[in-house]
Amino acid sequence: MKRARNQEPDPEKARRTVVPEARRLRKQAGDWLKQRRADAGLSQIDLAARLGLKYYTFISQVENGFSRVPTEVMEAWAVELGLEPATFAKHLLLYYEPEMYRLLFGAEK
Amino acid sequence: MNVVVLKCKQATETWSEQELQTIVAALSAAWLSGNGRGWETGMTERGDPQFYLLGPLPQQACRLCVSRVGGRYILEDGAGRLLFEHQNLPLVTLHAKAAVSSRRWPLAARVVLLWCTIRHTIHDKVEPLLVESEEVLVHLAPKLAAFA
Numbered sequence: 001m002k003r004a005r006n007q008e009p010d011p012e013k014a015r016r017t018v019v020p021e022a023r024r025l026r027k028q029a030g031d032w033l034k035q036r037r038a039d040a041g042l043s044q045i046d047l048a049a050r051l052g053l054k055y056y057t058f059i060s061q062v063e064n065g066f067s068r069v070p071t072e073v074m075e076a077w078a079v080e081l082g083l084e085p086a087t088f089a090k091h092l093l094l095y096y097e098p099e100m101y102r103l104l105f106g107a108e109k
Numbered sequence: 110m111n112v113v114v115l116k117c118k119q120a121t122e123t124w125s126e127q128e129l130q131t132i133v134a135a136l137s138a139a140w141l142s143g144n145g146r147g148w149e150t151g152m153t154e155r156g157d158p159q160f161y162l163l164g165p166l167p168q169q170a171c172r173l174c175v176s177r178v179g180g181r182y183i184l185e186d187g188a189g190r191l192l193f194e195h196q197n198l199p200l201v202t203l204h205a206k207a208a209v210s211s212r213r214w215p216l217a218a219r220v221v222l223l224w225c226t227i228r229h230t231i232h233d234k235v236e237p238l239l240v241e242s243e244e245v246l247v248h249l250a251p252k253l254a255a256f257a
Contacts, residue, residue: 022168044154049112056112057176058189060153066161066171067187 027065029095033081034063040081050080068096122156124177128198132160132175135202139210140172162209173205184208200229 048056078088162173171187182201184193193204
């Protein structure tokens with residue numbers, strides 16, 4: 001997926017050339033979600049329709065790693081992908097809140 | 110629920126320079142300054158362009174997202190809430206600006222924004238109806254006159 005990247009020039013620019021860990025993990029979560037959706041045989045439009053969204057653009061926002069799956073739709077998202085909600089939420093927690101995941105489940109993956 | 114998928118696609122799939130300039134110019138003063146705030150662009154699976162306004166470090170989560178779907182601009186927040194949609198990009202960016210700096214916007218600016226939105230809505234939805242009814246009236250008037 002082609003992306004342009006732009007930020008305001010400031011003294012922190014050099015530091016920001018490295019993608020922050022949180023963003024890198026969100027992108028990994030997005031890639032995982034995209035794969036699960038493909039496994040379920042759904043397009044982004046199909047999934048959006050099943051989740052009751054007017055536009056499918058939010059699915060892309062999440063899968064591109066810029067946003068998280070909101071907690072309130074996590075169960076529905078899991079069900080539409082044919083996954084068990086608890087497993088789905090636990091797997092996403094690994095990416096979204098790795099420290100919380102470590103505290104709750106130790107080092108298991 | 111039906112997902113809106115507009116078939117009319119624009120010639121350019123990615124953002125044009127002018128579109129990007131419009132969005133960035135509107136948001137630069139209100140949002141794009143310091144602490145890792147920035148923006149990126151991407152695409153949906155169907156090739157519709159997206160603009161992501163990123164929050165501060167360390168998360169750099171998407172604060173707002175502008176997408177162009179079939180010539181219509183969709184403004185959503187980072188949680189997927191639909192904030193505004195219109196085919197007029199400057200109007201959409203006005204709403205984006207209001208969304209990122211809602212606390213700092215004075216009442217007068219909000220009133221102007223509301224006025225612009227109402228004016229565009231009237232222009233887009235009400236005017237075609239008026240024109241249509243006017244045409245019907247033009248066709249029916251001679252017949253009604255004949256009956257009278």
